[in-house]
Amino acid sequence: MAVKPEEMRKLLRVYFIMGSVNCSNDPEEVLQSAIKGGITLFQYREKGKGCLQGKEKLQLAKRLQTICRANHIPFIVNDDIELAIELDADGVHIGQEDEPASMVRKKIGNKILGVSAHRLDEARKAIAEGADYLGIGPIYPTSTKEDAKAVQGLSFIKVLRASEIKIPLVGIGGITAENAAPIIGAGADGVSVITAISQADSPDASARLLYEAVNEK
Template identity: 60%
Template structure:
């Protein structure tokens, strides 16, 4: 599945669900199925945190979730683990500032895969763009407890700055986003929102995804 085209990528990023086993109250495969039923448009496998799976068990879960995505034609992206992304022939990877530079990742995964980069400043954004990033993840927009080492929330300031400077690369907001505040992120210039617990910890995963999608498309 090649989603690197800018226009199709903007649509793909609309409702971006990130999840691994530590983020789920029930079976991750079931959570993913329910989230897809609710209308997510992209899935990122992020197996990090307390009691995260490693080794063969991590690969096994990744393969199971990837098969679910393939069945429903949802792009499957891997967080940070470039080797795993290559092994699974994933649709792309998402990297942070502490990971390998985007240019090196591009050389490893080829030119048909998507690279997303977390950026926190204009300079980081420009470096990522030069390195071959396909989209930016910007945040935390709102305070979040999901990522232990998350930087302070900065609202939609950087999203607005990049758009004001004419940067048209697809952008997804991340961090503390819920159905209630998702519209403000889209209004600031983001193409989509990425969430973890707003979907994975919801009483009804499907309804949470539906609600988020509705707010994103309303803008």
């Protein structure tokens, strides 16, 4: 699915990222509740201590993808290009430690390609190599990623927009409904969250509050 920038901006509004280790409840129930609340994009990120491997990882991916397809929510896979291709996922998201965006683009064709960027040169390289959007962060302190970079706040989003970089941007890291609006005000198109939804008492209500916060701007 080749996605135009204006459509990508809409998809990034409330971008939910989750794997089995992030959930207090059954991942399928959490995803269904989050979709009900208004998420616009989903990323399967099966990482961290105690994460599923091999066949179990694949089986959960298939179940979550089925839920996304039934609800017309694009299904993105984090890092695992082979899994994304096997599932015919809607796209992949990679970090700076993964294989180059140019190589991933060749493997996935016109599917969605997201790339994490922490510096201006990384952003420009990702754009040149075919990224559809950039993940920027961590915006606020986060404990979800063990290898998280230094907190950037809103400064890097502002630097990118001041540099006339127009690619769709999504903020990540420590984001909640209470602190989401300034990220959009700084120039991002949406917010991506893990625990704000996955560990909420009501993923539905949490997703709805995030959607409202993002769309107030």
